[in-house]
Every structure is written in structure tokens, then in C-alpha cells.
Amino acid sequence: MLLAGLHSAGFALFHAAFWKLFGWKHELRKLALPTRAITQILNLRLIYVFAGIAALCFLFPAEIAGTPLGRGLLAFMALFWVGRTIEQFVFLRVNHPMVHALTALFVLGAALFALPLFG
Structure with missing residues (x-):
């Protein structure tokens, strides 16, 4: 967390x-x-x-990882970052290193919030 x-x-x-x-x-x-x-x-x-x-x-790391409400929050945030990644490709079609770095950070956010759901 x-x-x-x-x-x-x-x-x-x-x-x-x-x-x-x-x-x-x-x-x-x-x-x-x-x-x-x-x-x-x-x-x-x-x-x-x-x-x-x-x-x-x-x-509240334990509560987020270990309760239904916390896991719902994790799923919500993982989907937030998945959606933000998709929107990056829809609204910001720019071939620039900073745009690519941000896209990577959005994917990282999705992974960081999704991983505790599978552990």
C-alpha cells in the first residue's frame, strides 16, 4: 500500500x-x-x-487490503488508472517522451492498486 x-x-x-x-x-x-x-x-x-x-x-493499509470496502477502493482506483490510460490514447495522441512517461505512470497506478487484489 x-x-x-x-x-x-x-x-x-x-x-x-x-x-x-x-x-x-x-x-x-x-x-x-x-x-x-x-x-x-x-x-x-x-x-x-x-x-x-x-x-x-x-x-489504513491493512484495512484497504483486507476488507471488502478496502478491496472495492483498490478496484475502483485500478479502474481509474486503466481508464486514464485509455483516455491518454484517445485525447492526447502526441509522440513525446513526457507523454509516454505519463502513460507508463498511469499503467503503474493500475498495477499498484490491482496487485493487492490478487495477493
Whole structure:
């Protein structure tokens, strides 16, 4: 569970850096207000979800791996990462090393959350 928690914490930090990494202060101004707001709100909610999942993995590893509710959470997160991997190929068809690295990290997330289900 530690690695799954670190993975989630890493994505929380990565999403927290989006404003700077992607120049959102300037780039989002090009969008209509509703799209600009929705983009930032969704990103903030993802930070919250990733940070929460990380905290659960760190604080309740036995409960997550050993209870029906915890195993449901593992399956949910594994499917989240499988879906994110598929969406990468649908929406971001870019041949760039960083895109490939992110895709690998999405696959890693699916594996980290799925592996305890088979152990």
C-alpha cells in the first residue's frame, strides 16, 4: 500500500504544479470563463482525491487490503488508472517522451492498486 500511496501523493503534487507547469495564469485566460473555471475546479478536486487516497493508503493499509470496502477502493482506483490510460490514447495522441512517461505512470497506478487484489 505504501507504493500506491506514494503514487497518489506524487500525482497530487504533480496536479498542484499544473498552474506553473502549463502556464495556466496566461493560458487559461484564452478560454471562456466557464471552461477556465471548470478546468481549475476539476484539477483541485483531483488533488483532493489523490491526497485522500494517499492518506488512506498510508494510514489504513491493512484495512484497504483486507476488507471488502478496502478491496472495492483498490478496484475502483485500478479502474481509474486503466481508464486514464485509455483516455491518454484517445485525447492526447502526441509522440513525446513526457507523454509516454505519463502513460507508463498511469499503467503503474493500475498495477499498484490491482496487485493487492490478487495477493
